[in-house]
Amino acid sequence: MRGYLYWIRQVILREFIAIPGRMIAILFFIALFLIPVFTSNPYILRIFTLAAILAVFSASWDVLDGFTGQTNLGHALFFGVSAYTVALLNVNLAWPPHVTIPLGAMAAVLVGLIAGIPALRLRGFYLALVTLAFPIILTGIILFFADFTGGEQGVTGVQRLAVSRTTSYYVIVLSMVFSLFVMYKFTNAGSKWLRVGIILHAIREDEIAARASGINTMVYKLIAFAVSGFFAGVAGGLYAVFMRTVGPSTLELALTFQAILYTIFGGVGTIYGAVAGVYLLYPMIEFMNLYPSIAEYRFILFALILIFILLFMPEGMTRWVRDKIEITCPRCKVINVPWRKTCRICRAQLHLVQTERSAP
Amino acid sequence: MISAIVVNTIVAGVIYATLAIGFSLIFGVAKILNMAHTAFYMVAGFFIYTGLKMGGLPLWLADVVAIVLTTLLAMLCYLIVFDRVKVQASAVMIISIAMAMLFQEILLAKFGAEHRQIRPFFSGYIQLAGTRVTYQHVFAFCSFLVLMAGIWFLLLETKLGKIIRAVSEDPEVVNLVGINVSRICLIAMGISGALAGYAAVFVIPLITLHSMMWVSPLVTILAVVVLGGLGSIRGSIVGAFILAFAETSVSLLIPMGSFLAGAVSLSIMIVVLVIRPEGLLGVVFEEERL
Numbered sequence: 058m059r060g061y062l063y064w065i066r067q068v069i070l071r072e073f074i075a076i077p078g079r080m081i082a083i084l085f086f087i088a089l090f091l092i093p094v095f096t097s098n099p100y101i102l103r104i105f106t107l108a109a110i111l112a113v114f115s116a117s118w119d120v121l122d123g124f125t126g127q128t129n130l131g132h133a134l135f136f137g138v139s140a141y142t143v144a145l146l147n148v149n150l151a152w153p154p155h156v157t158i159p160l161g162a163m164a165a166v167l168v169g170l171i172a173g174i175p176a177l178r179l180r181g182f183y184l185a186l187v188t189l190a191f192p193i194i195l196t197g198i199i200l201f202f203a204d205f206t207g208g209e210q211g212v213t214g215v216q217r218l219a220v221s222r223t224t225s226y227y228v229i230v231l232s233m234v235f236s237l238f239v240m241y242k243f244t245n246a247g248s249k250w251l252r253v254g255i256i257l258h259a260i261r262e263d264e265i266a267a268r269a270s271g272i273n274t275m276v277y278k279l280i281a282f283a284v285s286g287f288f289a290g291v292a293g294g295l296y297a298v299f300m301r302t303v304g305p306s307t308l309e310l311a312l313t314f315q316a317i318l319y320t321i322f323g324g325v326g327t328i329y330g331a332v333a334g335v336y337l338l339y340p341m342i343e344f345m346n347l348y349p350s351i352a353e354y355r356f357i358l359f360a361l362i363l364i365f366i367l368l369f370m371p372e373g374m375t376r377w378v379r380d381k382i383e384i385t386c387p388r389c390k391v392i393n394v395p396w397r398k399t400c401r402i403c404r405a406q407l408h409l410v411q412t413e414r415s416a417p
Numbered sequence: 418m419i420s421a422i423v424v425n426t427i428v429a430g431v432i433y434a435t436l437a438i439g440f441s442l443i444f445g446v447a448k449i450l451n452m453a454h455t456a457f458y459m460v461a462g463f464f465i466y467t468g469l470k471m472g473g474l475p476l477w478l479a480d481v482v483a484i485v486l487t488t489l490l491a492m493l494c495y496l497i498v499f500d501r502v503k504v505q506a507s508a509v510m511i512i513s514i515a516m517a518m519l520f521q522e523i524l525l526a527k528f529g530a531e532h533r534q535i536r537p538f539f540s541g542y543i544q545l546a547g548t549r550v551t552y553q554h555v556f557a558f559c560s561f562l563v564l565m566a567g568i569w570f571l572l573l574e575t576k577l578g579k580i581i582r583a584v585s586e587d588p589e590v591v592n593l594v595g596i597n598v599s600r601i602c603l604i605a606m607g608i609s610g611a612l613a614g615y616a617a618v619f620v621i622p623l624i625t626l627h628s629m630m631w632v633s634p635l636v637t638i639l640a641v642v643v644l645g646g647l648g649s650i651r652g653s654i655v656g657a658f659i660l661a662f663a664e665t666s667v668s669l670l671i672p673m674g675s676f677l678a679g680a681v682s683l684s685i686m687i688v689v690l691v692i693r694p695e696g697l698l699g700v701v702f703e704e705e706r707l
Contacts, residue, residue, distance in 0.1 A: 128507040130514075175691050181506045182450050182647065186639050187690055190683035193636055197680030201673060310632070314518070317511055353526050360519035367512050368501055 075401060076392050077382040082329065085336075089230055093223045106226050106299060108339045109233040110292050115316040115331035116240050117288035123326035124244045124254070125281040126261030127176060131188040132316055134172065134195060135165040135286040137308035139293030141199070144212040144303040154218050154298045161297070162290035169286025173279045180264070192308040199305055211304025218298040229295050236288050241328045243284060257281055318363050324373025333375050338362070420548045422665055428554050430661035431561040432620050436634055437641040437653035438568060439612030445585040445648030447602035449499050450510050455631040455638065456517035457610050461487040461617035462626045463524055465535055476538065484614035491610025495603050517631055524628040537622035557619040564615060568650065581605055585648060636679055637664070640686035646696025655697060660685065
């Protein structure tokens, strides 16, 4: 018994307390779970629920753009397809949310594979343009078949996810945590048991070299499209059952653009960057809505933030913070807190570079 | 019906071609995919409106001022933003969308959401084979011809045009010869902005002016330049008329077809990209390592 307790204490000390980034992530998730305990204000709960949905959506954009290098300007396609699937199945066939959301996500995967087929031949600008086109085409089709899809009004009266707001908040946050965990593991280039992460990185850095090393880049790009589409679809399905109405706005460029903004603000190519971006910017933007005098300037602020970040901090905010609060041991590559002088594992000098630079 | 399709095709084709030429020019020269191009066109429209309503200028002077201001705005955007990020393709795209949204929101905050009208140069219309053609449409067509002649002269007959074409073919070699490539890109950006302003002068009186008007032409123009081949000006003109024909026939022949017009042109774009990625008149782009 005492042995176990000691082991748990050692694990907590070595794996969590000693790594500031991990510590922040855990405190953040604990705070998320505690929000409904401290407030039952429906407005605040609504903002944080939507933030959780947007976090999954932005992270799924990051899987495709940040890790695989496939710039997708039509990411709302996955979101919208899944949201419409969930809403239509629920309204017409009265299927419950726990059946329709996986089905919606699978529909998004299917669409992701179809959208991925032109992507296999195209790169850069051409890929971005084609992906930009898909949601616009689908919007046109939805407006054309207005009897079935509700046209501009959209589908209304979707069954709600759970009876109380708090329950649906917890369901959505739990799905977010699970989705983020899977996406983080999927794209982790240092993984010992899953090769996909490092292959996606290779495709982003140099696709021809990856192909020359015997990697079937087509298959891996399709896998990236499918995974990204799946989680964007999960976000879309959750959105449909949370908002209880799905309109053409779920396919808009503005939605894709929001995901891009949050991800770039937080840091491209890091799943946690997208999440940090959403949780820092989205509540701020929503709370600005409460004050009508500044509400009309919020998108100006939005666009200016994005331009500023792209010009001066292209690595994103979280990387900048991480470089301040974490230091990697130059010898054994273990992460240390910055105030240590020697590595906590191998006792190597941590601040070697700075002392060298300061020497005459 | 046939004459309506022909007339509307020519009108829409002229609009798309004018916008697409500017878009294609700056892509060909500086490899900047400027999603804010139609936002420049929108801003030019609002410059004209401001000159007319608030400055009290005569229409021709308001037009000239608007073109000059749009040119300066485009060059300013290049100096502040594009020049720093133009090596990264996706950053350029995202930042130009951000700029378009910035313009949209500033105009929304300044002018509000209502639709506005600019009075045309010439009022009145003629009947042409049963279809009503306003004089502004005729004027738009004539100024398009003038514009094409001007662009053709600039690119093929002047020294600046020669340099611009050289930069679009191989910027490194042009740099080696001792020409400041960045400055040529700046000039091309200015020309592109001026073209957007010129398009606004004769197109905006045909439609209404509002702060979301950059989105729908942008989508069609992307389809046009891809269909014609990115960076090929001749291709953009051909592509503009093909897509204008497709869109007008769909919206005139199918009931409720106007919802499908954008979908049709974008589907054409996707099919072209998949079958012939270099476009109708584009040069084959080789697989290069980025």
